[in-house]
Amino acid sequence: xxxxxxxxxxxxxxxxxxxxxxxxxxxxxxxxxxxxxxxxxxxxxxxxxxxxxxxxxxxxxxxxxxxxxxxxxxxxxxxxxxxxxxxxxxxxxxxxxxxxxxxxxxxxxxxxxxxxxxxxxxxxxxxxxxxxxxxxxxxxxxxxxxxxxxxxxxxxxxxxxxxxxxxxxxxxxxxxxxxxxxxxxxxxxxxxxxxxxxxxxxxxxxxxxxxxxxxxxxxxxxxxxxxxxxxxxxxxxxxxxxxxxxxxxxxxxxxxxxxxxxxxxxxxxxxxxxxxxxxxxxxxxxxxxxxxxxxxxxxxxxxxxxxxxxxxxxxxxxxxxxxxx
Amino acid sequence: xxxxxxxxxxxxxxxxxxxxxxxxxxxxxxxxxxxxxxxxxxxxxxxxxxxxxxxxxxxxxxxxxxxxxxxxxxxxxxxxxxxxxxxxxxxxxxxxxxxxxxxxxxxxxxxxxxxxxxxxxxxxxxxxxxxxxxxxxxxxxxxxxxxxxxxxxxxxxxxxxxxxxxxxxxxxxxxxxxxxxxxxxxxxxxxxxxxxxxxxxxxxxxxxxxxxxxxxxxxxxxxxxxxxxxxxxxxxxxxxxxxxxxxxxxxxxxxxxxxxxxxxxxxxxxxxxxxxxxxxxxxxxxxxxxxxxxxxxxxxxxxxxxxxxxxxxxxxxxxxxxxxxxxxxxxxxxxxxxxxxxxxxxxxxxxxxxxxxxxxxxxxxxxxxxxxxxxxxxxxxxxxxxxxxxxxxxxxxxxxxxxxxxxxxxxxxxxxxxxxxxxxxxxxxxxxxxxxxx
Numbered sequence: 001x002x003x004x005x006x007x008x009x010x011x012x013x014x015x016x017x018x019x020x021x022x023x024x025x026x027x028x029x030x031x032x033x034x035x036x037x038x039x040x041x042x043x044x045x046x047x048x049x050x051x052x053x054x055x056x057x058x059x060x061x062x063x064x065x066x067x068x069x070x071x072x073x074x075x076x077x078x079x080x081x082x083x084x085x086x087x088x089x090x091x092x093x094x095x096x097x098x099x100x101x102x103x104x105x106x107x108x109x110x111x112x113x114x115x116x117x118x119x120x121x122x123x124x125x126x127x128x129x130x131x132x133x134x135x136x137x138x139x140x141x142x143x144x145x146x147x148x149x150x151x152x153x154x155x156x157x158x159x160x161x162x163x164x165x166x167x168x169x170x171x172x173x174x175x176x177x178x179x180x181x182x183x184x185x186x187x188x189x190x191x192x193x194x195x196x197x198x199x200x201x202x203x204x205x206x207x208x209x210x211x212x213x214x215x216x217x218x219x220x221x222x223x224x225x226x227x228x229x230x231x232x233x234x235x236x237x238x239x240x241x242x243x244x245x246x247x248x249x250x251x252x253x254x255x256x257x258x259x260x261x262x263x264x265x266x267x268x269x270x271x272x273x274x275x276x277x278x279x280x281x282x283x284x285x286x287x288x289x290x291x292x293x294x295x296x297x298x299x300x301x302x303x304x305x306x307x308x309x310x311x312x313x314x315x316x317x318x319x320x321x322x323x324x325x
Numbered sequence: 326x327x328x329x330x331x332x333x334x335x336x337x338x339x340x341x342x343x344x345x346x347x348x349x350x351x352x353x354x355x356x357x358x359x360x361x362x363x364x365x366x367x368x369x370x371x372x373x374x375x376x377x378x379x380x381x382x383x384x385x386x387x388x389x390x391x392x393x394x395x396x397x398x399x400x401x402x403x404x405x406x407x408x409x410x411x412x413x414x415x416x417x418x419x420x421x422x423x424x425x426x427x428x429x430x431x432x433x434x435x436x437x438x439x440x441x442x443x444x445x446x447x448x449x450x451x452x453x454x455x456x457x458x459x460x461x462x463x464x465x466x467x468x469x470x471x472x473x474x475x476x477x478x479x480x481x482x483x484x485x486x487x488x489x490x491x492x493x494x495x496x497x498x499x500x501x502x503x504x505x506x507x508x509x510x511x512x513x514x515x516x517x518x519x520x521x522x523x524x525x526x527x528x529x530x531x532x533x534x535x536x537x538x539x540x541x542x543x544x545x546x547x548x549x550x551x552x553x554x555x556x557x558x559x560x561x562x563x564x565x566x567x568x569x570x571x572x573x574x575x576x577x578x579x580x581x582x583x584x585x586x587x588x589x590x591x592x593x594x595x596x597x598x599x600x601x602x603x604x605x606x607x608x609x610x611x612x613x614x615x616x617x618x619x620x621x622x623x624x625x626x627x628x629x630x631x632x633x634x635x636x637x638x639x640x641x642x643x644x645x646x647x648x649x650x651x652x653x654x655x656x657x658x659x660x661x662x663x664x665x666x667x668x669x670x671x672x673x674x675x676x677x678x679x680x681x682x683x684x685x686x687x688x689x690x691x692x693x694x695x696x697x698x699x700x701x702x703x704x705x706x707x708x709x710x711x712x713x714x715x716x717x718x719x720x721x722x723x724x725x726x727x728x729x730x731x732x733x734x735x736x737x738x739x740x741x742x743x744x745x746x747x748x749x750x751x752x753x754x755x756x757x758x759x760x761x762x763x
Contacts, residue, residue: 006648006680007659009747011733013337013491014681017695017740019688075688117689117741261693266705268697317725318563318703319575324582 019116023076025206029199030083030256036195037188041091045188049086052098056082059106069115077116081105084124084257087189088249088296090142097138101127121303122263125296132296140291142185159185160247164240165292176239179246190252193245200255209259212268216275217254217282218245224283250282253295263303270306270313277309278302328529329568330554333701335734337557337655339530340492344614344621349498351625352638354426358401358629359666360386361413361421365464367393372422378405383433383605386422389453395466396456399424400607400627402431414632414651414665415658421666424629435603445476445517448600455599456606456669461485461560461589462652464670467596470588471517473581479518480584481570484511484593486527486534487553487560490653493673495610496590498623500527500534504541507590508548510597514586515547521586523548524569530555557655558732562587564701576728591672606669613639617646617676626667632674633663642676647683650675655733685742696735696745702728706735710745713752718759721752729753 038046060078064071072078085101105127110119132139142159160179178184182192190196203209225244229236244250258264258278265274278298285294362369368390380386380399387397403426411421438451453468473479484507488496500507511523525542527535529552542548551569553559563574565587572583580587588596591609598604607628614621619640626635632651636642642649650657651665652672696706704725712721726749735745 005646005659005661006683007661008680008682009744009750010657010659010731011655011737011746012648012650012657012659012675012677012680012682013654013737014685014742015335015337015738015740017738018742019691019740022691022693022740072688077691115689117691261691264692264694266692266694266697266707268694271694314724315697315703315705317575317728318567318701319573319578320725320728322573322575322578322582324578 019077020075022208023080025203025208026080026256027076027083029202029208030080030087030189032198033189033192033195033252034083034087036182036192037087037091040183040191041188045091047095048089048091048093048098048188049083051095052086052089052102053079053082055099055102056085056106059103060111063107063111067111072116075116078106081110081123081127084189085127087252088124088128088187090139091188092141093138097131097135101131104130117262119262120306121300122257122260125257125300128296129300159292160243161286161292164243164247176242179242184247186247187249190249193251196251196255203255203259209255212271213259213264213275213278214254216272217258217278218250220276220279221245221250221283222279224280225287228283228287244286248286248293249295253282253299254278257295258299258302263299263306265306265310265313267310267313267315269315270309273309273313274302274306277305328552328554329526330556330559331564331567331701333699333703333734334556334558334564335699335737336555337491337737340614340654341494341497341530343492343616344612344623345494345497347498347622349502349610349623349625352627352630352635354401354627354630354634356426356631356634357406358399358403358424358426358627359411359421359631360397360399360424360629361411361419361666361668362387362397363413363419364397364628364668364670365395365458365466367391367395367466367469369420370394370397372408374405374422376405376407379403380405380424381431381433383435383607385605386424389466393466393469395458396454396605397422398456398605398607400629401426402429403427412662412665414660414668414671437603438601440513440516440601443516443600448513448517451600451603452596455595455604457592457595457599458606458669459589460591460595460606460609460669460672462656462670462672464668467588467592470581470586471514473579473586476518477520478584479521479581479586481586482511482514482518482521482523483565483569483585483587484523484525484590485560485562485565485587486525486531486590487565488531489528489555489557489560490655490657490672491557492614492675493612493653494614494623495612495672497531497534499590499594499610500531501537503594504534504537506594506597507538508541508545509601510593510595511548512545513596513600514588514593518586521547524551525549526551526553526565526569528553528555528559557734558701558730561701561730561732563730576730609667609669609671611635611667611671612673613676614673615646615676615678617643617648617678619643626671628667628669630667631663632660632665632667635667636663636674636676643678645678646676648677648680650677655737656731687743688741690741690743693740695738695740699734699738701732701734702730704728706745706749707743709752710735710743710748713748718752718756722756726752727756
């Protein structure tokens with residue numbers, strides 16, 4: 001016989017989807033909100049995002065290189081981490097901060113625990129929380145400098161959530177339209193619910209994510225906030241609810257970070273449980289906690305619950321419990 | 326009403342258009358015929374001929390080696406050359422009878438019968454003597470399957486015409502060209518089970534077969550055609566039973582435990598031939614297809630014909646072919662040597678130009694859960710494969726690793742290109758071996 005034949009175990013065909021393609025799709029889905037953030041906040045926001053992405057990729061390469069591991073930057077996961085970290089930064093942050101955040105995210109949270117697939121919490125959010133704890137002032141300063149004031153309309157010094165926290169109620173200063181479109185204060189990538197939802201549609205269309213986690217997350221959060229309004233004597237206030245839904249990091253968190261595969265339960269039921277817990281924890285952090293925001297902490301906290309959720313929601317195997325005749 | 330189906334499954338490229346429009350051609354072998362003594366699950370058959378014996382077409386050359394076993398018949402007339410081990414399609418060496426074909430095709434005399442005049446015992450006897458086994462791939466002796474403890478508890482006889490494996494068109498051609506034989510075979514089976522309904526189950530990507538069979542059975546009591554959603558592995562025994570009856574069986578149960586009997590269309594035709602015509606299983610339909618073959622075709626092939634000969638009959642391999650698979654792309658066996666005989670369970674030879682498995686670069690599991698969402702067994706393939714790689718037999722069993730049906734959906738869909746099915750399969754074999762030791 002002239003030809004050598006390949007031999008392998010079944011199946012002999014493979015789907016076209018690969019890890020790096022998934023990561024590329026996530027990057028593409030993040031582009032609308034990235035572009036909006038840059039348009040909204042100006043040139044410095046672009047620099048923050050670029051520095052964050054570049055430093056993440058460089059740290060990944062350096063770690064692989066010096067630890068003599070195969071080069072993993074082609075899987076695009078470092079790009080996703082860097083991009084998410086950049087989008088979670090206030091627009092006027094000094095540029096050394098995303099570099100520090102990337103180093104923590106990639107080296108400490110991701111690589112030291114075994115690299116892609118082994119990190120026990122979302123690296124980008126862990127990087128952000130690391131910076132928030134270490135440099136609280138800089139990380140919560142959302143005032144836009146003089147030179148960008150022309151670019152932005154309806155921008156005040158505080159995010160809608162921070163205003164909510166400080167005043168305890170909503171002034172009608174932030175129209176619902178702005179909340180949804182995103183010309184409000186916040187981190188670079190979290191302000192525009194519209195742009196984030198466009199990205200979410202891309203992820204859903206290419207089956208990168210499904211609705212289980214985002215819907216249970218947003219749903220349980222909404223229910224909790226409504227209950228809070230009713231029982232705290234405030235009465236139902238649509239503006240208050242919408243400020244909570246669109247005024248902070250919930251949309252970006254629910255669609256892009258709570259859905260991170262590695263730090264989400266693999267079991268279908270576990271994903272529903274995880275989403276519900278996320279919503280409740282986020283609401284508790286926001287309503288009763290010290291800071292206005294709660295999404296980042298809620299997600300990295302719930303990441304720690306993933307192994308136990310998974311164990312408790314092991315699916316029932318097909319035909320289990322059936323009796324032999 | 327929605328189409329009948331199950332939860333999970335995948336939609337790989339189906340490739341059926343390559344061969345589906347080629348009517349079945351009879352192929353008469355030129356070379357030596359090889360009859361492995363294990364073409365079925367159970368004890369190997371025991372030769373009843375010796376070197377130098379002259380045999381006829383239809384003559385029994387090996388008898389069943391026990392109750393769960395099946396006899397083997399010669400498909401040519403000629404002389405027994407030798408009996409020695411030979412490579413079979415699943416990659417193992419099994420004893421085989423070699424017969425030199427004299428090209429005369431002198432037949433033994435068959436004894437046809439009328440269904441009405443046969444008792445249930447006689448029907449089962451004729452099926453057993455005809456060497457009928459599950460021709461969908463597993464090769465379970467049919468007379469055993471059709472003799473459950475309590476035949477009155479069988480409520481459904483399912484004829485599996487799903488043909489969910491990509492590329493395969495042998496069942497399709499059979500249903501299109503000889504649907505009468507399928508219906509007759511099913512009538513024989515229903516005679517054995519007084520309380521059963523007969524369902525002929527076909528995926529909706531074969532509307533012509535569905536129409537043909539619906540027309541044929543419209544006036545026959547107790548027989549219906551069921552349309553299934555096109556999805557792999559719709560034709561798996563467990564998924565088929567679930568889709569048509571809503572009943573679930575696990576790995577330790579038999580279909581009869583939930584009142585079902587499932588047989589592939591080719592098996593049903595073999596039942597008809599064995600019971601009504603008195604002819605044993607000597608041939609089957611084999612699809613030779615794939616982008617690596619010159620001219621994809623469907624053949625009626627005499628069991629014992631060499632794979633290489635059959636590939637030659639389809640124009641031969643292209644120079645670019647890199648993989649030859651016995652069976653379909655999802656559950657078939659890759660061949661390294663084409664000197665392998667067709668057996669009762671050979672459904673196809675698939676020749677592929679590209680081998681995505683050897684091209685795939687394995688990366689780390691990202692826990693995406695795709696394997697979980699496609700798994701028809703509702704287990705966690707990613708976790709099971711990791712337990713298997715770590716040799717953790719206890720956790721593997723605790724996480725229902727033995728419920729895997731090895732359909733291959735998880736490996737197909739894995740974006741990290743992990744060989745999940747392979748790892749799980751190996752571990753299952755190890756667990757079964759360790760259970761046998763106890």
